[in-house]
Amino acid sequence: xxxxxxxxxxxxxxxxxxxxxxxxxxxxxxxxxxxxxxxxxxxxxxxxxxxxxxxxxxxxxxxxxxxxxxxxxxxxxxxxxxxxxxxxxxxxxxxxxxxxxxxxxxxxxxxxxxxxxxxxxxxxxxxxxxxxxxxxxxxxxxxxxxxxxxxxxxxxxxxxxxxx
Numbered sequence: 305x306x307x308x309x310x311x312x313x314x315x316x317x318x319x320x321x322x323x324x325x326x327x328x329x330x331x332x333x334x335x336x337x338x339x340x341x342x343x344x345x346x347x348x349x350x351x352x353x354x355x356x357x358x359x360x361x362x363x364x365x366x367x368x369x370x371x372x373x374x375x376x377x378x379x380x381x382x383x384x385x386x387x388x389x390x391x392x393x394x395x396x397x398x399x400x401x402x403x404x405x406x407x408x409x410x411x412x413x414x415x416x417x418x419x420x421x422x423x424x425x426x427x428x429x430x431x432x433x434x435x436x437x438x439x440x441x442x443x444x445x446x447x448x449x450x451x452x453x454x455x456x457x458x459x460x461x462x463x464x465x466x467x468x
Contacts, residue, residue, distance in 0.1 A: 367410070376448060449467055
């Protein structure tokens with residue numbers, strides 16, 4: 305059977321001095337599968353979008369910013385991740401330069417600047433699997449990571465990746 309995942313984007317926006325990351329604290333919708341967790345910004349691609357234009361649209365919608373410098377850090381295939389066990393394929397970016405004044409909240413929750421050091425110490429409510437790939441997003445190693453992290457019942461069951 306062919307693998308037909310939902311294609312999405314996930315972006316981690318750095319502050320101008322590179323010491324903080326803009327995250328959404330998903331605290332606005334009671335039925336949100338991400339409720340209570342902190343996450344990067346992004347979402348599903350529209351049928352007429354490439355991954356860069358999709359992420360730029362999401363950043364405009366979710367944070368009111370224009371991404372100027374995006375770095376593709378990697379991809380993750382998440383079989384079984386969705387609310388109903390849907391499969392996801394996500395392109396993960398670091399946004400090093402942007403313009404505009406970020407919103408303080410959106411329909412998903414509160415937007416918060418979190419110290420990068422705190423995020424990398426995993427001192428926040430995050431998805432359990434984030435601890436595996438977040439260090440790669442902010443690594444000084446410029447190679448991209450491409451991984452697979454199957455989920456079952458809301459938890460990762462394995463993690464493997466390659467750096468290229």
